[in-house]
Amino acid sequence: MIFIKNAKRYFKKCVEIKLNCLKKREGEHDVLERVVEQVLSKVDIVDVVSMYVPLKKVGVNFRALCPFHQERTPSFYVSPAKQIFHCFGCGVGGNAIHFVMRIENLTFTEALKVLAGKAKIDVDFSQTQSSKDKVLAKQKEELISLHNDCLEYFQRQLYLRENMDAARYVLKRGIRKETAKQFGLGFCPEDNNLYEMLSRKYSKEIIDKSGIFIERNGKNYCRFEGRLIFPIFDTMNRVIGFGGRIIEDSQAPKYMNSPDTLIFSKSKVLYGLNIAKSSKEKDFVIVEGYMDVISLHQEGIDNVVGVLGTALTQDHSFLLRRYKNEVVLCLDSDQAGRNATFRSADILYQNGLIVKVMELENAKDPDEYIKKFGKDAFLLKKQNAMFAIDFKVKQLSSNYDLSKSDQKFRFVREYFEKILMPITNEVERQEYIRKLSQLTQIDEEAILKEFTKNENIKLKRLESIQHFKQVQQKSNLTEEERIKKNDIDLLSIYVEWANKSESIRNAVAEDDFCTEDIKMLFSSIKNLINEGMELTYSMLLTFVNDEKILSELTSFSSKGFETEEAAKRAIEELKTNNNRMLWLKREMLEAQKRGDTEKVLELQMLIRKIKDRKEGI
Numbered sequence: 001m002i003f004i005k006n007a008k009r010y011f012k013k014c015v016e017i018k019l020n021c022l023k024k025r026e027g028e029h030d031v032l033e034r035v036v037e038q039v040l041s042k043v044d045i046v047d048v049v050s051m052y053v054p055l056k057k058v059g060v061n062f063r064a065l066c067p068f069h070q071e072r073t074p075s076f077y078v079s080p081a082k083q084i085f086h087c088f089g090c091g092v093g094g095n096a097i098h099f100v101m102r103i104e105n106l107t108f109t110e111a112l113k114v115l116a117g118k119a120k121i122d123v124d125f126s127q128t129q130s131s132k133d134k135v136l137a138k139q140k141e142e143l144i145s146l147h148n149d150c151l152e153y154f155q156r157q158l159y160l161r162e163n164m165d166a167a168r169y170v171l172k173r174g175i176r177k178e179t180a181k182q183f184g185l186g187f188c189p190e191d192n193n194l195y196e197m198l199s200r201k202y203s204k205e206i207i208d209k210s211g212i213f214i215e216r217n218g219k220n221y222c223r224f225e226g227r228l229i230f231p232i233f234d235t236m237n238r239v240i241g242f243g244g245r246i247i248e249d250s251q252a253p254k255y256m257n258s259p260d261t262l263i264f265s266k267s268k269v270l271y272g273l274n275i276a277k278s279s280k281e282k283d284f285v286i287v288e289g290y291m292d293v294i295s296l297h298q299e300g301i302d303n304v305v306g307v308l309g310t311a312l313t314q315d316h317s318f319l320l321r322r323y324k325n326e327v328v329l330c331l332d333s334d335q336a337g338r339n340a341t342f343r344s345a346d347i348l349y350q351n352g353l354i355v356k357v358m359e360l361e362n363a364k365d366p367d368e369y370i371k372k373f374g375k376d377a378f379l380l381k382k383q384n385a386m387f388a389i390d391f392k393v394k395q396l397s398s399n400y401d402l403s404k405s406d407q408k409f410r411f412v413r414e415y416f417e418k419i420l421m422p423i424t425n426e427v428e429r430q431e432y433i434r435k436l437s438q439l440t441q442i443d444e445e446a447i448l449k450e451f452t453k454n455e456n457i458k459l460k461r462l463e464s465i466q467h468f469k470q471v472q473q474k475s476n477l478t479e480e481e482r483i484k485k486n487d488i489d490l491l492s493i494y495v496e497w498a499n500k501s502e503s504i505r506n507a508v509a510e511d512d513f514c515t516e517d518i519k520m521l522f523s524s525i526k527n528l529i530n531e532g533m534e535l536t537y538s539m540l541l542t543f544v545n546d547e548k549i550l551s552e553l554t555s556f557s558s559k560g561f562e563t564e565e566a567a568k569r570a571i572e573e574l575k576t577n578n579n580r581m582l583w584l585k586r587e588m589l590e591a592q593k594r595g596d597t598e599k600v601l602e603l604q605m606l607i608r609k610i611k612d613r614k615e616g617i
């Protein structure tokens with residue numbers, strides 16, 4: 001068992017680790033350590049990652065498209081044996097806690113709390129927070145409180161006599177009073193004392209962090225002045241941001257959203273989800289604007305959510321998958337809306353959702369459509385929504401005259417790229433190869449053969465690019481970085497095998513490491529292992545906060561060694577890379593430049609000892 005001293009130990013520069021020797025006082029346990037150990041022993045990283053990303057078993061590991069960067073070829077791996085993940089595309093890695101921290105944008109303690117909840121571990125987390133986490137948690141609490149105060153202010157303003165223009169605009173848009181209250185609509189007048197009012201309760205730092213104000217000529221102005229306010233809620237019904245719609249003709253942008261803050265990121269939030277998540281419908285309807293969401297909800301269609309002036313993202317798909325597995329895209333009917341439908345459908349589909357597409361004729365958006373034709377017409381359109389891939393096929397084929405050979409061949413190439421390539425299910429792919437055959441009158445076998453050839457070529461090209469990037473990255477390493485990387489690789493093998501092999505445990509010593517941070521880390525781990533503790537790889541990673549080291553550790557460990565002999569050979573290769581010698585020679589040159597004769601002699605003796613040891617003297 002690992003225990004963490006109350007005054008946590010941080011390694012200089014690159015490694016921050018909370019490992020220390022066992023506490024001697026009987027019965028005393030560090031709360032954070034105990035929770036981490038319990039959580040990591042009870043949660044399975046495969047189950048955790050599967051909540052967000054559809055995984056496919058490949059040998060002993062699982063593979064997926066990386067949720068942290070856009071890619072066409074899966075390079076994200078999860079190891080159930082070691083309880084770690086690593087992406088060979090963007091380099092991120094870690095254990096279940098790191099995954100939840102990154103994908104949910106949480107602090108360490110917040111992620112631990114989420115996983116403890118899944119593992120049904122009841123803990124008072126106020127005792128587990130680091131000083132950094134406590135500061136962030138306090139700032140977030142204050143920002144939530146500040147946004148709530150702003151919401152109350154905006155709501156009062158909407159119903160004041162002097163702001164009748166705003167109330168008239170709400171009526172003009174067909175929003176009933178009960179709907180306006182349900183969605184918390186408000187108004188921000190141009191002349192207001194909001195900043196001064198907040199200053200009596202909150203520090204300037206917190207007010208600035210809210211993103212609600214813009215400073216001009218030494219004065220702070222609310223960025224939403226003169227706008228109808230749409231409060232943005234998280235799934236816990238806390239207001240975390242605002243959207244503002246101009247109510248008078250102006251050169252200013254029609255809509256404006258809060259900037260990203262500690263509590264708000266528009267790429268991770270869906271408008272109306274706080275209400276729609278409780279819908280009994282089996283799916284979500286995804287629309288573009290605030291008014292689309294409000295108008296549909298007002299007519300009793302309660303499963304509607306909206307994107308906030310941004311493209312639909314992978315984070316949005318993770319958010320949707322928490323509640324339902326099916327979505328219906330109902331974006332604007334113009335060309336931009338059709339393009340957004342194509343992009344959004346791919347993202348949602350690749351992240352494991354069943355995706356359908358609604359087409360609305362004679363209206364530019366869902367708000368206009370339901371006002372023109374009513375709820376029943378809208379629901380009929382929804383009922384007749386087509387699967388996203390069928391929609392893409394329809395749109396794509398409409399761009400070509402398939403009676404002409406040259407256009408037919410161009411269509412086939414585009415069909416390969418936009419229809420077949422994104423499909424991961426072989427049965428589905430076979431079905432859409434059959435449809436392509438019907439559309440073009442080309443034999444299925446010929447299509448399959450050509451597609452397989454094209455897919456292999458593209459896959460090899462992508463792999464070559466990735467390999468080139470990796471080679472370039474390695475070749476661009478400085479001597480110091482290369483030494484540090486080898487030290488991390490050596491540490492990785494040691495942690496993986498030390499509890500399983502006495503000869504490997506004895507084969508690695510502190511002098512084999514050149515980098516002080518890694519040497520200190522090795523020393524702490526070795527002491528704990530000598531005490532008889534089984535240090536799992538996943539547990540070790542919890543206490544490494546440097547992302548570069550996490551990446552190196554998970555990358556190296558993802559490859560692993562099947563046999564003890566292979567691990568021993570790798571250790572010997574790393575130890576004989578003359579890293580220690582190179583490091584000492586560099587130190588000696590620096591000492592010579594400084595004129596430090598005593599240091600030069602000391603280093604020369606160390607170099608001689610290493611040479612003697614290697615030569616068997």
